[in-house]
Amino acid sequence: SKMYQRMLKGFGVKFQDVNTYVRRSKNPKKLCHAHLKGCIDPTGKLPEKKVFISGYVESSGSRRELFGKVHKRVYLSRSPSLEPEDAKLVSVVGVRPKGMTSEEWDLLCSYSFGTIIFPQSRQFAPLPCVIADGDLDGDDYFVLWDEKILGHLLDSNDKLTVRSRKVLNTLKLPAKTSVNKATTFSERADRFWLRKAQDMMLDFHSQKVGSQIVGKLYSLCTKASEEANGANKVPDIYDKDAIAYARAYKDALDIQKHGGKIALPQHLHTNLPKTMQEFLLAL
Numbered sequence: 001s002k003m004y005q006r007m008l009k010g011f012g013v014k015f016q017d018v019n020t021y022v023r024r025s026k027n028p029k030k031l032c033h034a035h036l037k038g039c040i041d042p043t044g045k046l047p048e049k050k051v052f053i054s055g056y057v058e059s060s061g062s063r064r065e066l067f068g069k070v071h072k073r074v075y076l077s078r079s080p081s082l083e084p085e086d087a088k089l090v091s092v093v094g095v096r097p098k099g100m101t102s103e104e105w106d107l108l109c110s111y112s113f114g115t116i117i118f119p120q121s122r123q124f125a126p127l128p129c130v131i132a133d134g135d136l137d138g139d140d141y142f143v144l145w146d147e148k149i150l151g152h153l154l155d156s157n158d159k160l161t162v163r164s165r166k167v168l169n170t171l172k173l174p175a176k177t178s179v180n181k182a183t184t185f186s187e188r189a190d191r192f193w194l195r196k197a198q199d200m201m202l203d204f205h206s207q208k209v210g211s212q213i214v215g216k217l218y219s220l221c222t223k224a225s226e227e228a229n230g231a232n233k234v235p236d237i238y239d240k241d242a243i244a245y246a247r248a249y250k251d252a253l254d255i256q257k258h259g260g261k262i263a264l265p266q267h268l269h270t271n272l273p274k275t276m277q278e279f280l281l282a283l
Contacts, residue, residue: 004142006222007081010237011168012161013152021146032146036116038128038136043108045100046119049127049171050091051076053143055113066109068094075144075153078132080253082221082246084167084237085174086132089153116141125173133250160234207256209279213272214252220271221245244268255283
């Protein structure tokens with residue numbers, strides 16, 4: 001999607017390389033990305049900060065090999081992917097880890113292509129949470145293993161890519177913004193949870209404006225990143241306003257299900273229509 005293309009270009013990947021892959025990927029045989037269902041490691045033996053991708057692929061020697069034996073690193077993200085912290089470069093397990101039995105390894109290797117298996121967390125933050133604040137309740141994860149794009153992200157000395165590589169390789173939770181998410185709904189006791197849900201679903205005006213603000217915030221995010229670099233066509237995904245809009249966009253998606261507030265700096269409110277400004281203040 002254009003959302004993932006924007007991020008790759010914002011990390012420093014050449015426009016030509018991204019566009020070439022987009023055209024090439026229309027041929028199923030040359031596809032080097034997929035949306036995989038996130039699952040937890042049933043063995044508890046996968047090393048932390050690494051993933052296992054089920055299934056087999058064709059190696060350079062035209063042999064059938066386990067995915068992780070051929071593709072040792074992947075670009076990993078999930079939707080919505082709008083700010084630098086929303087994507088990571090992650091190592092893929094391709095051989096049986098130390099401490100895992102042959103039976104447990106055979107179990108993982110028996111799964112068909114379509115799942116990305118995350119390790120059980122003990123010492124570090126859960127890896128799904130690091131990937132655009134994901135979880136394992138049915139989320140699909142965007143996995144890219146195109147050699148040219150990954151080669152650029154891993155090895156390029158381009159200034160922007162060097163900066164991005166540090167972000168992509170940092171597998172820890174990002175610092176959260178200090179925004180008060182409490183609302184008149186959340187101040188009530190938990191025993192009123194059903195009434196809270198009903199109130200939100202029956203407030204048709206708020207639901208309508210809430211849906212409209214989602215699209216508006218997305219547009220403002222992409223516009224801010226494009227304008228930040230002026231004549232330079234590379235989207236500045238590190239621009240503070242673009243990041244603020246990105247986070248507000250995620251909040252806007254979230255409140256439709258759970259209620260809460262949308263965190264948007266005051267100086268950016270004026271870029272929204274009056275009805276949306278009023279909506280933000282009323283939350």
